[in-house]
């Protein structure tokens with residue numbers, strides 16, 4: 001069994017809780033209140049800016065040209081394809097990209113992005129892959145799940161979200177990160193694999209928390 005399959009198996013209950021989360025279900029059937037999606041959109045825009053820095057670090061750290069190219073294309077996809085989706089949704093809400101960029105990050109957005117950035121900054125490109133896999137692989141899985149079970153008609157305001165995250169192009173980004181981590185796992189000892197396991201599980205929990213934050217429209221208490 002692939003190392004990343006073992007990680008996915010262990011994180012099963014967390015990933016299932018994500019699929020059952022009212023925010024995710026609401027995207028799927030289009031019932032999510034718009035103010036909750038608007039909150040998510042701004043936080044996710046800020047999230048993606050920090051997320052992009054992680055891929056830039058991956059490119060800088062890469063041990064070979066092919067790995068550098070993969071991280072550079074992940075960086076490009078995030079900055080140009082994913083963020084373009086967010087900008088289009090922003091337009092529908094009458095929010096400009098500059099306003100999105102100036103939004104105040106909520107506690108969970110800061111905690112999650114800094115958690116990943118720290119792992120990427122201190123570790124190897126395999127550590128980086130373990131930390132970001134729950135994002136790329138997780139969104140691809142949720143996107144596919146919602147495409148299969150949800151409403152992708154024009155009536156669903158979140159249709160474009162579902163279509164992007166269920167696309168083959170998006171799935172390929174997570175597939176490559178999995179291969180990168182699996183390759184490292186075959187050449188590493190228990191200590192490394194344990195660290196990657198912890199990064200993957202904590203990342204998965206933060207993914208859940210991000211839905212929860214958006215559902216509750218989390219704010220600083222004081």
Ligand SMILES: Cc1ncc(CN)c(N)n1
Nearest residue numbers: 044047048135136139210
């Ligand atoms: C919180 C979160 N996690 C993952 C993704 C997919 N890159 C995202 N846009 N936002």
